[in-house]
Amino acid sequence: MSGTHEVTDTTFETEVVKGDLPTLVDFWAPWCGPCRMVAPIVEELSEEYSGRVNFYKLNTDENPSITAKFGVRSIPALLIFKDGQLKDTVVGFRPKSDLKKRLESALS
DSSP states (O other): OOSEEEOOTTTHIIIIITOSSOEEEEEEOTTOHHHHHHHHHHHHHHHHTTTTOEEEEEETTTOHHHHHHTTOOSSSEEEEEETTEEEEEEESOOOHHHHHHHHHHHHO
């Protein structure tokens, strides 16, 4: 799968926790300026890591259960999962190079 896809409170368990690949979930909201800044970087990474990492976006306004479950209080928040477990959390805007390092660390 390349590109980012939507995930919801309903589909999170199946797509992320039981997913077959490591996964980055972008917690965002339409009104969030920094979220709009990080979105193109996440999209670029989804192309670079196609077939190795799944990428999802979760709208925090529409999906309060998963947002609360993982204690997301500030967005953008990028959560990286591997084997159904949370491996890393990035809050706020970060450069692409930092996100790549965190993905590589989670993959190893």
